[in-house]
Structure formats: structure tokens, C-alpha cells
Amino acid sequence: KQEVTQIPAALSVPEGENLVLNCSFTDSAIYNLQWFRQDPGKGLTSLLLIQSSQREQTSGRLNASLDKSSGRSTLYIAASQPGDSATYLCAVSPETSGSRLTFGEGTQLTVNP
């Protein structure tokens, strides 16, 4: 059974800092890995999707890397802003079905002005 772990569970940083969120998964037979953002009481916004054959994806100040063999992914946020405050979730899908997502418990990020 796939298990996804995110570290840290919570993170508080001053505005402008660069930061790294970590995600690990136990079964390396994945189809893809996604990073999502969730604001309090809201649904999910997809940030980045990395196919299993890819090593990283970038979107603006966000960069996600994937090391499939070691079961790890990182989300790098550059020059953090208060608007980045949210819970960040990573999710993986198995090779057998690209849609069946297993989520981590998230990292709650607070960026202080």
C-alpha cells in the first residue's frame, strides 16, 4: 500500500525566504506526482505535475523535483510571499492507474510579512 509522507507538517518563515517542502513515498512504481495548494476551507489548486520520466518541473517561483528511485520529491518556493500561505499537498498515482491519487497529509506554510 502506497504511503505518502510530508515533512515538515508546519512551517513558518519570514517573507522573502526561500524554502523547501519535502515529500516521500514508499512505492516507487508511480505514474506521476503532483503538488497542490489548499487554502483553508477550500478545494485544491494544482501547482505542478511531474511525470515519472521527468526530473523536475518549474512554474514561476515554484520548482518541483522528483527522484523516483529514492521515493522523494521536493517543492522549492523562491522569495516567499504572504500570499503563499496555505497547505501544500503532494500526491502520487500508481503506474497501473494515473488517476488514483494517494495524498500526503500536507505541509501548512505560513509566510509572515
Added chain:
Amino acid sequence: GAVVSQHPSWVICKSGTSVKIECRSLDFQATTMFWYRQFPKQSLMLMATSNEGSKATYEQGVEKDKFLINHASLTLSTLTVTSAHPEDSSFYICSARDAGTGLETQYFGPGTRLLVL
């Protein structure tokens, strides 16, 4: 593009009543939709996969008679929580996969918060 809506966004009901939650893909067709549940401070747990025109596939531990799923069209799936009890209080989120792209990307709805008194 790729917008998924849910209705209602909030619902409060008495114990024993049934509650229906709708999930719609607004600008694309979705042959497959997914229903998740999220308890406070916890992550999303997949409840079931809803396929248009066929029976839903439920995850282990999810009672299919309690959580009725209907996917009657390519843009609408409904989740009915039957005889709801306080322990069913949770945040329910649906997602949909765009049938036209052939990609595995899921688009998520804004969620429905259910409180059972």
C-alpha cells in the same frame, strides 16, 4: 478552462437525513470523476471512482450503500450520504478528469462542508 463546481458548498442537516452533493465539470466532459473526504487536519482520502454510465468503484472500507454515487452524464456526478450521522461530518471534494485530453490531470472542485447535528 477546466472548472469543476460543487453544490452546495455548505450543508447542515439533522442526523438520519440524506444529503446529496453535486459535482459538475463546467467546460469539459468527464468520463471519470472522483470523490474524496477530508477530516480536519488530515489529508484527502479517496472514497470512490465514479464512471459515467456504470457503477462506481469504492475504496476499501467505504460503504457503498451509505455513500451512493450516480454519474448519469459526462458533466455531472452526485454523492448522496444516506442516513447521515455526526461521524459523517467532513469536507467532501470531487475531482474530474478531462476525457478530451487523454491526460491524467484531475481538476478539483471547491469542496462541500457537511455538518451533521
